[in-house]
Amino acid sequence: MSQPENPITTVIRLLNKNLKITKEDGATANIQVTPEWQNQELLKNYDAQVTVGLTESRDNKVEISGRIRQRTTLIRVGVWTMDKQASADSGRLMREKIVEEINRVVKQNRSKPNETLYYFAGVGQTSETHKAYHAEAVTELPPEHADWTELTNAEYEKIWYSDDNRHSKTSNVNGEYALMLFRFKIESRKETIKQIVLTFEGYGTAPSGNGVTVKVWNHVAEEWQNAQNGTGETDETLVVTLASQVSDFVDEDGFVWLLARTANPSDGSTPAILYCDYVCCTVTVYGITYLDIVSFRDADRVDVKPILYHTEFTLKSWSFEDVGGVF
Numbered sequence: 001m002s003q004p005e006n007p008i009t010t011v012i013r014l015l016n017k018n019l020k021i022t023k024e025d026g027a028t029a030n031i032q033v034t035p036e037w038q039n040q041e042l043l044k045n046y047d048a049q050v051t052v053g054l055t056e057s058r059d060n061k062v063e064i065s066g067r068i069r070q071r072t073t074l075i076r077v078g079v080w081t082m083d084k085q086a087s088a089d090s091g092r093l094m095r096e097k098i099v100e101e102i103n104r105v106v107k108q109n110r111s112k113p114n115e116t117l118y119y120f121a122g123v124g125q126t127s128e129t130h131k132a133y134h135a136e137a138v139t140e141l142p143p144e145h146a147d148w149t150e151l152t153n154a155e156y157e158k159i160w161y162s163d164d165n166r167h168s169k170t171s172n173v174n175g176e177y178a179l180m181l182f183r184f185k186i187e188s189r190k191e192t193i194k195q196i197v198l199t200f201e202g203y204g205t206a207p208s209g210n211g212v213t214v215k216v217w218n219h220v221a222e223e224w225q226n227a228q229n230g231t232g233e234t235d236e237t238l239v240v241t242l243a244s245q246v247s248d249f250v251d252e253d254g255f256v257w258l259l260a261r262t263a264n265p266s267d268g269s270t271p272a273i274l275y276c277d278y279v280c281c282t283v284t285v286y287g288i289t290y291l292d293i294v295s296f297r298d299a300d301r302v303d304v305k306p307i308l309y310h311t312e313f314t315l316k317s318w319s320f321e322d323v324g325g326v327f
Contacts, residue, residue: 005114005192005287007073007317008035012052013187014113014291015077018105021097023047025088031098038080040308047087048094050102051078055314062320069321073288077102077313082306095309099296102313106293112284113291113317114194118184119280121160124153129185132159132279136171137179138265140224143217143257148181162201162278164235174268178204179261184281190250192285196242201278203232204262207270211263214238219251224259231263235277256281288317 012033021029029047036053043049055074062068079098081091089097109115123130132155133148135141141148151159151167158167169178182200186193204212211231215224228238240258242249250256258279266272294314301308 002194002286003189003191004319004321005188005285007057007075007288007319008052008054009188010114010285010287011075011077011291011315011317013116014109015050015052015102015105017116018109019050019098019101021047021094021101023088024093027088029089029094029097036076036078038078038308038310040082040304043080043082043084047081047084047089048098049078049080050098051080052076053078067323069323070318071321072316072318074294075315075317077315079309079311079313081309091307091309095311099311103293106291106315110292111290114285114287114289116187116283116285117280118186118283119160119278120156120182123160124156125150131183132156133181133183134167134169134274135179135181136169136173136176138175138177140177140215140259140261141179141181142222142224143181143183143255159276159279164277166202166275166277168276169274171262171266171272172268173266175265176272177261177265178272178274179259180274180276182258182260182279184256184258186250186254186256186281186283188283188285190247190254192287193246193250193283194243194286195284196246196249196256197282197284198240198242198256198258199278199280199282200238200258200260200276201235202260202274202276203230203235204264204272204274205233206262206264206272207267208264212236212238212274213261213263214240215259216240216242216249217251217257217259218248220248229263235275288319291315291317
């Protein structure tokens with residue numbers, strides 16, 4: 001049974017995934033986004049803390065029977081920084097950068113706060129979330145098969161972005177396909193997921209025909225399903241959309257698995273080669289479908305040492321629900 005995601009959880013993930021702050025020395029700021037409340041000890045190890053909490057939630061009838069309802073939620077977002085000797089940025093400057101970044105992130109995602117994009121940029125072999133593998137086989141190997149080999153760090157870099165810098169896998173054995181396997185770690189509870197869209201950008205070549213086939217793993221049926229096929233010998237984008245029985249494709253560890261293989265195998269003389277430029281996964285959850293900034297103000301804590309630079313935002317979100325009768 002589907003369940004709406006807590007709006008606080010949605011906003012925390014939105015900010016965690018999208019806040020990008022560069023310090024004056026060129027380093028990336030280390031920012032912790034958490035539920036309320038502020039933790040001064042945490043600031044000793046991070047450049048800033050961003051807290052998210054509920055102010056108020058109101059439920060209103062959209063039509064006279066009360067079957068369709070709108071829930072409007074006001075959310076507090078707090079930015080907390082302080083001066084640190086080892087930092088290239090003063091606490092005040094770091095606060096200013098984060099405030100502008102929150103404005104950017106919320107405005108750019110106001111109509112899709114419940115969408116999260118997962119991709120491989122920055123991922124390497126030390127990752128415990130997303131993973132990528134390749135293999136050569138006569139069949140479509142399941143995710144747990146021992147023949148999968150993880151990409152090296154240099155190979156991972158080739159699938160970070162859609163930039164024509166491709167990772168490739170070659171099979172020279174008669175009857176064997178070139179395969180790749182991609183694992184995405186989904187942060188949402190599977191009961192809250194409305195839709196998953198998996199995108200593969202690349203192509204395949206083989207002696208009996210070019211192209212790529214992509215499929216997603218159904219961990220309940222224990223088989224690859226929802227095949228999408230391409231026929232190109234240059235980059236093409238293949239998309240698998242999951243909008244029903246979505247939880248069957250998210251395993252108990254929160255992983256979604258995507259398989260890509262050459263449409264045809266090698267004949268032993270001419271290789272089958274699979275190329276991947278970029279791969280990603282977009283997850284949409286039930287819950288808030290709109291988010292915007294109502295106001296923000298500075299509320300520095302000058303009664304403590306060192307001074308806590310603090311800005312508090314008020315965000316407004318809403319979601320709709322069909323309760324199937326009078327509420």
